Amino acid sequence: MQVVELTAYHVRIPLRKPIRHASHTRTVTDNLVVRCVLDDGTEGFGEGVPRDYVTGETIDSALALLRRSDWSILKEVCSDFASTVAIAERLQLAPVPGDERQCQGNATRCAVELALLDACGKRFRQPLLAVTSLLAPDLYQPRPWVRYSGAITSARGFKARLAAWMMRLYGFRQVKVKVGIDGHDDVARLQAIRKRLGAKIDVRIDANEAWTPAECVQRIRELEPFGISAVEQPLPHADVDSLADIRKQVRTPIMLDESLCSMVDAERAVAKGRCDLFNIRLSKCGGFIPSLRLAQFARRHGLGYQLGCQVGETAILSAAGRHFAASVADLRYVEGSYDRHLIREALGTNDLTFRRGGWAPALMDPGLGVTVDPRALARVTVRKESLLG
Numbered sequence: 353m354q355v356v357e358l359t360a361y362h363v364r365i366p367l368r369k370p371i372r373h374a375s376h377t378r379t380v381t382d383n384l385v386v387r388c389v390l391d392d393g394t395e396g397f398g399e400g401v402p403r404d405y406v407t408g409e410t411i412d413s414a415l416a417l418l419r420r421s422d423w424s425i426l427k428e429v430c431s432d433f434a435s436t437v438a439i440a441e442r443l444q445l446a447p448v449p450g451d452e453r454q455c456q457g458n459a460t461r462c463a464v465e466l467a468l469l470d471a472c473g474k475r476f477r478q479p480l481l482a483v484t485s486l487l488a489p490d491l492y493q494p495r496p497w498v499r500y501s502g503a504i505t506s507a508r509g510f511k512a513r514l515a516a517w518m519m520r521l522y523g524f525r526q527v528k529v530k531v532g533i534d535g536h537d538d539v540a541r542l543q544a545i546r547k548r549l550g551a552k553i554d555v556r557i558d559a560n561e562a563w564t565p566a567e568c569v570q571r572i573r574e575l576e577p578f579g580i581s582a583v584e585q586p587l588p589h590a591d592v593d594s595l596a597d598i599r600k601q602v603r604t605p606i607m608l609d610e611s612l613c614s615m616v617d618a619e620r621a622v623a624k625g626r627c628d629l630f631n632i633r634l635s636k637c638g639g640f641i642p643s644l645r646l647a648q649f650a651r652r653h654g655l656g657y658q659l660g661c662q663v664g665e666t667a668i669l670s671a672a673g674r675h676f677a678a679s680v681a682d683l684r685y686v687e688g689s690y691d692r693h694l695i696r697e698a699l700g701t702n703d704l705t706f707r708r709g710g711w712a713p714a715l716m717d718p719g720l721g722v723t724v725d726p727r728a729l730a731r732v733t734v735r736k737e738s739l740l741g
Contacts, residue, residue, distance in 0.1 A: 353436065353475055355426035355468065357389035357741035360418050362411050363666075363732040366696045371663045372506035373530045373560045381664025381695065382411040384460060385729065386418075388426075388467035389741070396471025397724045399668035400459030401635045406662075407613050408448075408456040415737060417460050420446040423740045426468065436472040437486050440465050441641045455613035458638035465639035466672050466720065473719035480640065480672060480720055481679035488644045491651070493681035498674060500710035501526035501554075501685050506533055508541055516548035523709030526554040526685055528584070531575070532562025539574050546578040556685065558584035561610055565594035572602045582629055582684075585609040596625040607631050609660065614638065618646055622653045629684060633660040634672055647680055661688035667700025671715055671722040674704065678714035697732050701725045 363383050370379045384400040402409035425443060430436045443465055448456040466480075473480055485492045502524040507515045519527050529545055531538045546555060555578065563571050563586050572583055584607040587594060592611045599606050605628035608621055612630050614637070621627050630650045637643045643659075650657040659677050661669070665688065673688040689712055691698040691705040698704070700722040706712040715721030 353430045353472060354391045354428075355388055355471075355740065356391050357387070358423060358426065358464070358467070358739040359387045359736055360415060360463075360739055361385040361387070361729065361736045362415065362734045363729070364734050365664060365666065365732050367664065368694055368696060371694070373533065373558070376405060378663055383664060383666065384411060384414045384463045385668065385699070386463040386467040388464075388471045390471050390475055392475065394471050394475045396467045396469070396474060396719055397668050398463040398466030398468070398470060399635070399666060400461070400463035401662040401664055401669070402459040403662065406610055406636055407458045408451070409459050414460040417445055417448065417457050418464075418739055419737070422446070426740065430472065433472060433476040433478040433482065434486055436468070436476070437483055437641075440468050441487065443468070452616070453614055454616050455638070458613060458642075459635045462635045462639040465641065466668065469640065470719040477718045479716050479718060480675035481714070483640055484644060484676070484679035487641060488648055488680075491644065491647055491680050494679050494714070496714050498677040498686060498712050498714065499525065500689055500706045500712060501528060501687060502710065503528045503530070503687070504545060505530045508536055512541055513544050513548055516545040520549050520553065524553065525710070526556070528685070528687070529555060529557050530560065531557045532559040532571075538571070542575055542578045551579070554581050556580055556582040556584065558609070559586040561585055561588040563587060565591050565598070568594070568598050569601045572598075572604055576602070576604055580604050582607045584631060585611065592626055593624055595627060599625065599628070605629055605656070607658070609633075612646075615642070615645065615649065618649050622655070627655065629656040629658065631660040632657055633662055634669060634676065635662050635665070640672055640676060643676060644680070651682065656684045657682070658685035659683050659687060661690070664695060665690075666695060667691055667698040667702070667704050667722045668720065668724065670698070670704045671700070671720040674712060674715050675720070697728050699724050699728050699732070
């Protein structure tokens with residue numbers, strides 16, 4: 353097996369509704385899709401979601417990084433899926449000057465890695481979740497079904513109450529609520545949401561870097577009476593060291609998201625006592641394999657971890673997340689597969705949207721288990737570039 357073609361696509365996909373949180377408001381998503389073709393014609397697809405406020409990437413910087421990178425590793429001949437996975441783990445893009453956190457190519461790397469694993473998984477008749485059994489047998493816990501959590505973003509007033517009722521009626525067991533948005537009264541809003549959700553549903557909050565170190569403890573304490581199970585990224589990354597002291601003053605576990613993009617971040621988080629939980633997102637963290645390594649690291653150091661997602665993921669990343677969620681043990685929460693609820697073009701011919709209660713079946717077909725519709729890809733492509741072949 354050898355890679356003979358690699359093509360990058362800049363795709364722009366409208367969202368079904370604006371998504372707003374404390375860091376950003378988004379109505380469209382600009383994603384990177386990579387197509388990988390093997391010497392027998394087998395093709396695979398990968399996706400990354402570059403976000404400058406998360407990993408410092410934009411769609412333009414992602415394409416420029418792909419142009420600068422050396423693809424000779426993809427020309428190595430593989431005889432089985434295990435050797436392909438070994439190559440995928442060694443995959444490195446060109447260095448980014450000043451990238452001391454080693455994360456400013458993560459969405460880009462994720463797209464290439466998934467495209468390679470998708471193509472080779474199809475070639476060797478192996479689903480993506482087999483990567484977990486090969487590289488992280490200590491984490492490998494296959495299951496036939498995955499259960500996703502719901503999310504309430506910027507809704508307030510009647511819309512927030514309605515959203516909470518809908519989450520309860522739909523059967524979610526876990527719900528994430530965005531807080532820290534300008535003009536919102538978080539206490540009144542969370543009180544109203546909790547009242548409609550009832551006492552049995554697990555509620556966690558996500559501040560998206562909204563608070564300052566001086567106000568953080570007070571903000572968390574005000575919301576703790578509503579039974580929150582975790583607080584995600586309460587401070588900007590520049591202030592993340594303050595979390596070590598804040599953790600001692602609140603009851604609620606602290607989760608890192610924007611401050612957890614690489615193994616460098618993970619090692620610093622443990623060394624400085626910044627958090628209790630990691631939010632692992634495939635695109636943000638550099639792909640399936642780096643995400644596995646972060647989960648292993650968290651587990652070794654007694655931290656919890658969840659699988660997160662990024663706004664605007666298409667069926668490609670939804671499928672990759674499904675494989676992760678269906679094969680990795682001890683995930684505290686699982687996010688993703690919002691496909692038809694959120695984006696106007698998911699790119700896949702099969703619908704991966706979660707079902708009632710957040711339930712979704714594991715994917716067992718070779719590769720990612722999703723077929724990309726070439727007509728849909730053509731409709732949303734802004735530009736494409738050949739990288740190899």
